[in-house]
Amino acid sequence: MKYAKLLLSLLGTLGIFFLLNTKIGALPPLGKFLSPASGIWQNETDESISGEVMIPGLQEEVVVHYDAQLIPHVFAQNDHDLYKAQGYLTAKHRLWQIEFQTYAASGRLSEIFGEGALEYDRTERRRGMGYGADQAMAYMEKYDQETLAFVQDYADGVNAYINQLEPEDYPVEYKLLDYKPEAWTAKKTALLLMYMTKMLAGGDDDLEYTNTLRLIGKENFDLLFPDFFDVNDPVIPKETDWSFIDVPQTPSPGSEAVLDTIKETISKPNPDNGSNNWAVSGAKSSTGNPILANDPHLGLNLPSIWFVMQLSTPEYNAFGATIPGALGVISGFNQHISWGETNATRDVIDWYKIEFNQDRTQYQYDGSWKDVKVRVEEIKIKNQAAYIDSVLYTHHGPVVYDKNFKSDSEWSGYAMKWVGHEGGNNQKTFLQLNRAKNYEDYTAALQYWNAPAQNFVFASTEGDIALWIQGKFPNKWEGQGKFLMDGSKPENDWQSYIPQAYNAHTKNPERGFVSSANQHPVDEAYPYYVFNDGYETYRNRVINDFFNSKEEFSIQDFKDLHNNNDNLKAAELVPYMLETMDASGLTADEKVIYEEMKAWKFNNDIDEVGPSIWRQWYGKLYGLVWDEFDSEETALASPYTYQTIYLLKNQGDHKFMDIVETEDKTETAQDLFLLAFKEAAARLKEIKEEEGSYTWANYKGTYAGHLLQGLPAFSRFDIPIGGDRNIVNATSENHGPSWRMIVEMSSPPTALGIYPGGQSGNPGSKYYDDFIDDWAAGEYHSLNFLQSSEKTDKVIETQTLKPARDE
Amino acid sequence: MNNKILNFIATIVFTFLFGLFLPWWSIMVAAFLSALLLPLEKWSSFLVPFSAIFFYWGIQAFVISSRNDFILAGKISELLQLGGSPDVLIFVTGVIGGLAAGIAAILGRETKVLLLSKT
Numbered sequence: 001m002k003y004a005k006l007l008l009s010l011l012g013t014l015g016i017f018f019l020l021n022t023k024i025g026a027l028p029p030l031g032k033f034l035s036p037a038s039g040i041w042q043n044e045t046d047e048s049i050s051g052e053v054m055i056p057g058l059q060e061e062v063v064v065h066y067d068a069q070l071i072p073h074v075f076a077q078n079d080h081d082l083y084k085a086q087g088y089l090t091a092k093h094r095l096w097q098i099e100f101q102t103y104a105a106s107g108r109l110s111e112i113f114g115e116g117a118l119e120y121d122r123t124e125r126r127r128g129m130g131y132g133a134d135q136a137m138a139y140m141e142k143y144d145q146e147t148l149a150f151v152q153d154y155a156d157g158v159n160a161y162i163n164q165l166e167p168e169d170y171p172v173e174y175k176l177l178d179y180k181p182e183a184w185t186a187k188k189t190a191l192l193l194m195y196m197t198k199m200l201a202g203g204d205d206d207l208e209y210t211n212t213l214r215l216i217g218k219e220n221f222d223l224l225f226p227d228f229f230d231v232n233d234p235v236i237p238k239e240t241d242w243s244f245i246d247v248p249q250t251p252s253p254g255s256e257a258v259l260d261t262i263k264e265t266i267s268k269p270n271p272d273n274g275s276n277n278w279a280v281s282g283a284k285s286s287t288g289n290p291i292l293a294n295d296p297h298l299g300l301n302l303p304s305i306w307f308v309m310q311l312s313t314p315e316y317n318a319f320g321a322t323i324p325g326a327l328g329v330i331s332g333f334n335q336h337i338s339w340g341e342t343n344a345t346r347d348v349i350d351w352y353k354i355e356f357n358q359d360r361t362q363y364q365y366d367g368s369w370k371d372v373k374v375r376v377e378e379i380k381i382k383n384q385a386a387y388i389d390s391v392l393y394t395h396h397g398p399v400v401y402d403k404n405f406k407s408d409s410e411w412s413g414y415a416m417k418w419v420g421h422e423g424g425n426n427q428k429t430f431l432q433l434n435r436a437k438n439y440e441d442y443t444a445a446l447q448y449w450n451a452p453a454q455n456f457v458f459a460s461t462e463g464d465i466a467l468w469i470q471g472k473f474p475n476k477w478e479g480q481g482k483f484l485m486d487g488s489k490p491e492n493d494w495q496s497y498i499p500q501a502y503n504a505h506t507k508n509p510e511r512g513f514v515s516s517a518n519q520h521p522v523d524e525a526y527p528y529y530v531f532n533d534g535y536e537t538y539r540n541r542v543i544n545d546f547f548n549s550k551e552e553f554s555i556q557d558f559k560d561l562h563n564n565n566d567n568l569k570a571a572e573l574v575p576y577m578l579e580t581m582d583a584s585g586l587t588a589d590e591k592v593i594y595e596e597m598k599a600w601k602f603n604n605d606i607d608e609v610g611p612s613i614w615r616q617w618y619g620k621l622y623g624l625v626w627d628e629f630d631s632e633e634t635a636l637a638s639p640y641t642y643q644t645i646y647l648l649k650n651q652g653d654h655k656f657m658d659i660v661e662t663e664d665k666t667e668t669a670q671d672l673f674l675l676a677f678k679e680a681a682a683r684l685k686e687i688k689e690e691e692g693s694y695t696w697a698n699y700k701g702t703y704a705g706h707l708l709q710g711l712p713a714f715s716r717f718d719i720p721i722g723g724d725r726n727i728v729n730a731t732s733e734n735h736g737p738s739w740r741m742i743v744e745m746s747s748p749p750t751a752l753g754i755y756p757g758g759q760s761g762n763p764g765s766k767y768y769d770d771f772i773d774d775w776a777a778g779e780y781h782s783l784n785f786l787q788s789s790e791k792t793d794k795v796i797e798t799q800t801l802k803p804a805r806d807e
Numbered sequence: 808m809n810n811k812i813l814n815f816i817a818t819i820v821f822t823f824l825f826g827l828f829l830p831w832w833s834i835m836v837a838a839f840l841s842a843l844l845l846p847l848e849k850w851s852s853f854l855v856p857f858s859a860i861f862f863y864w865g866i867q868a869f870v871i872s873s874r875n876d877f878i879l880a881g882k883i884s885e886l887l888q889l890g891g892s893p894d895v896l897i898f899v900t901g902v903i904g905g906l907a908a909g910i911a912a913i914l915g916r917e918t919k920v921l922l923l924s925k926t
Contacts, residue, residue, distance in 0.1 A: 041872065
């Protein structure tokens with residue numbers, strides 16, 4: 001009896017220990033998790049930002065002033081200390097985020113989440129994310145030891161922070177998922193840069209286009225996917241003289257596309273990833289100083305993709321938005337210049353069909369056989385044996401699709417050629433921009449930049465404004481890479497690159513401003529083939545019309561433009577629909593919505609109902625127009641919005657307007673307007689019944705989701721902000737201006753900046769999401785540009801990082 | 808003072824001491840040891856260490872969290888589907904700690920019974 005009781009209580013004790021010490025399903029190990037001494041209660045605090053901290057490897061003291069926004073102002077005595085401090089401070093405020101992003105970049109999420117993430121991980125491995133990072137590391141090792149040393153300093157800084165932590169200090173996400181941080185490495189910075197490259201230059205539709213071409217023929221394809229739209233207000237002004245370019249476009253070899261049927265393609269980055277930037281010259285500025293603005297449109301996440309810092313040494317003083325994991329300021333300014341980026345959206349991914357030999361060790365090329373290289377990807381899986389994926393590499397790049405992945409073809413596959421695999425030196429560009437003093441330094445910094453191609457806007461205190469479209473661009477023959485190509489023919493390879501000096505750019509243009517909004521980079525006069533990679537056609541026209549509308553522009557004008565909610569897309573179609581649609585048969589309920597639409601001034605403010613009606617109406621209409629493209633058998637491309645509207649207005653009786661299902665009737669655009677309107681009205685009525693109203697704020701429900709699959713408890717919902725995609729204020733549901741910056745090039749520059757998040761990555765900190773309300777209201781924070789390490793009244797706390805003496 | 812009060816105090820003191828070098832399960836070791844040294848009868852052997860840790864963890868959680876306006880407690884309460892109330896999370900924290908301590912204390916008592924019967 002005694003023994004039985006003892007045994008029973010022993011089992012009970014072991015049982016409760018196991019239950020409370022183990023992660024079960026989504027439930028964290030509750031004993032560990034809720035213990036006041038080591039669990040989440042230890043995260044119920046702000047970061048400590050005062051006193052002294054010992055950091056191994058520092059050469060001299062680094063002073064870090066914090067202002068009321070928790071922005072660290074870093075004063076180091078040399079570059080090595082500066083990047084150590086940047087690594088240390090980034091880890092201090094964003095440790096879980098920087099590590100999680102590199103796990104995501106390298107296809108290692110299965111280590112954290114288990115088998116559910118395997119498909120994602122395999123995709124990233126086959127996309128060659130790790131391979132690309134290896135190439136970048138190899139490049140730095142061979143050609144740029146200096147940059148590599150700085151990247152290593154940053155890693156040392158991150159590790160100095162990690163090494164100071166006890167398990168109770170780990171960010172709350174580690175406790176929730178029950179794992180712990182690993183050491184940071186230089187390669188993780190390379191992986192993070194690959195992550196950005198994928199986000200901004202990792203999308204393409206070549207395989208979808210191939211299917212579409214096969215399905216609808218060349219004539220229809222060219223109608224739906226033209227290289228240029230009938231309106232074009234390009235990044236580089238139309239009147240630019242290209243006569244200095246003396247290297248011709250690659251002549252066309254007359255290759256034919258390979259018209260395979262591709263059922264399924266790999267996941268793509270969000271096509272809304274884009275941005276605005278612009279600058280006005282001193283002559284066009286109300287103060288006489290150039291003014292520059294930038295707002296990158298990315299997923300709205302918490303912790304935010306940006307972390308604002310001031311980074312200075314006695315030689316230079318840079319300030320602006322950093323990307324946790326990368327060195328230097330990415331979008332910002334120093335005492336002499338300011339800069340910012342938008343995505344150049346160029347086609348730098350092409351696909352090649354590969355024919356293998358019998359044992360898949362060789363592939364056909366130029367009439368003979370070439371050896372395949374194998375990269376073995378070991379994907380570790382939580383609580384399970386690792387998954388081994390052997391990815392075959394050709395001289396084009398990785399064979400992403402083959403019999404082991406999204407294809408059942410035994411002896412062939414599709415290889416990806418991506419400039420992201422070429423091993424660039426992107427980090428160097430930012431390090432140089434942070435130090436740049438003038439236009440020459442800016443252009444010198446840009447030459448290292450390969451991908452993702454960006455529109456780098458520039459303004460200086462000397463009075464220059466400029467914009468370079470920088471990236472490493474293949475010099476393609478006309479039409480090259482639009483569709484799947486035969487990988488065995490040498491003429492289909494990228495033959496050469498556009499010389500960097502011939503990348504499209506403009507300096508101090510006559511019109512007195514430069515701007516970019518992911519639209520077409522150039523017009524037809526530019527002597528190289530520029531494929532229409534889904535260029536934006538609305539924001540750019542609103543921005544350029546605004547800058548052409550008057551003589552002088554103030555900071556207030558810049559703010560107004562950032563927050564401009566004009567819906568040009570709706571303005572170009574709605575009046576035509578209202579005018580030509582037969583509204584006589586509408587029901588009383590529908591009539592109300594019809595009148596609401598008529599009263600709308602094409603403005604996406606939060607209390608309007610017009611934007612919600614438009615979204616519903618156009619959404620239904622688009623589906624009806626392109627019902628031909630609704631296929632589960634093959635992956636097809638979605639025709640462009642601009643071209644869809646063009647066809648609706650100009651070719652309303654085109655056979656695409658006909659609904660395939662209704663065999664006895666041939667619909668025209670006008671029929672579709674009415675059908676779509678009725679469907680939209682029915683849905684809007686439902687929304688009204690479910691949610692009380694369909695005002696735009698309510699309908700859209702903008703939110704900033706936590707990086708961990710949008711974990712609701714750590715996210716912010718129903719953020720009251722207007723705008724939408726294709727609007728200058730590009731805020732849609734979970735995407736939008738992730739950083740807004742305005743810099744006036746006074747001496748020293750004065751700047752405003754804000755982003756939808758907060759400096760702290762800790763959901764328990766009041767600094768976690770404290771910028772969101774001001775951001776939504778269209779307000780800005782003054783960026784306190786400290787001119788020396790002297791403490792000012794803007795400084796709330798100071799922390800000194802001191803060299804740790806060797807023990 | 809009776810054993811209940813002594814056991815209550817000892818459990819907290821041991822938890823504090825073991826907590827200096829052991830992780831969260833220091834409460835289980837503490838409750839086990841208290842039960843060995845200060846054995847209790849029947850339900851008390853569970854309820855006293857349970858209450859000791861319920862209050863010890865609960866009060867600590869409350870004090871830490873109140874200094875930060877309960878920001879994280881509210882979010883974790885939502886995360887664990889406890890309705891977003893910090894108070895409920897603090898209560899649950901106390902119960903979880905109390906359960907672990909109480910069960911370990913029963914093991915302590917049974918061990919003590921066995922030891923006594925052998926000598």
